[in-house]
Amino acid sequence: MHGSIISYLGDESYKANPNDVLLCSYPKSGTTWLKALAYAIVTREKFDASSSPLLTTLPHDCVPCLEFDPKTSFDLPIIAAHLPYTCLPESFIASNCKIVYIYRNTKDVIVSYYHYAREMVKLNVEDAPFEGAFDEFCQGISFYGPYWDHILGYWKSSQENPDRLLFLKYEDMKVDATSNVKRLAEFIGHPFSIEEEKAGVVENIIKLCSFKNLSNLQVTKAEHTMKTNISL
Numbered sequence: 001m002h003g004s005i006i007s008y009l010g011d012e013s014y015k016a017n018p019n020d021v022l023l024c025s026y027p028k029s030g031t032t033w034l035k036a037l038a039y040a041i042v043t044r045e046k047f048d049a050s051s052s053p054l055l056t057t058l059p060h061d062c063v064p065c066l067e068f069d070p071k072t073s074f075d076l077p078i079i080a081a082h083l084p085y086t087c088l089p090e091s092f093i094a095s096n097c098k099i100v101y102i103y104r105n106t107k108d109v110i111v112s113y114y115h116y117a118r119e120m121v122k123l124n125v126e127d128a129p130f131e132g133a134f135d136e137f138c139q140g141i142s143f144y145g146p147y148w149d150h151i152l153g154y155w156k157s158s159q160e161n162p163d164r165l166l167f168l169k170y171e172d173m174k175v176d177a178t179s180n181v182k183r184l185a186e187f188i189g190h191p192f193s194i195e196e197e198k199a200g201v202v203e204n205i206i207k208l209c210s211f212k213n214l215s216n217l218q219v220t221k222a223e224h225t226m227k228t229n230i231s232l
Helices: 002-008 031-042 090-095 106-120 130-138 147-160 170-175 177-187 194-198 201-208 211-216 218-231
Strands: 021-025 078-081 098-103 165-169
Touching: 021 031, 031 078, 031 098, 031 177, 031 201, 031 211, 098 147, 098 170, 098 177, 106 130, 106 147, 147 165, 165 170, 165 177, 170 177, 177 201, 194 201
Parallel strands: 021 078, 021 098, 098 165
Antiparallel strands: none
């Protein structure tokens, strides 16, 4: 299973740098939100909430995924990955770059992953019952391995290297977005100044990257329509 992931990366042509930020997660664990927040934080001096590319471009297109877009370089030092910690390219470990990991309530991951996978292979609920998907998930049958092992690998690393790996919980970020976004910005080397906080920059980024805002954008609706038409 993990071997197929590594083989997809080919010769590991992308070489990480110390100033890179790797956003890691198991699929359907808050990846889109984390990508949007990190991108908005890093680019806030160039774009504000009214001019951000996030208004016209999907977060997944703003922040590339390492295993599906293995280029030798990217425009911004932000890369995402669903890989287990033990499968990360060696250059990310050797470079000592920052890693941010987000995890989510298991129940929500199972349900979201089920619907995502079913739509990807164009199967209706009758042909792909949830019970079967639930059993497979619990057995760890997944392209990225068992969910609990995925979390544990990054958690152990965060305990060993807290200055290098930030461990975030999706539900905690929803409850207290402000503190966690400031914590994220500080960790990845783009802390908010007192002036920015007073000017409402943190709140503007949270609003820009909220599910409500992103899901109502034309680019998101167009993507949803395209996927729907393809599956018909």
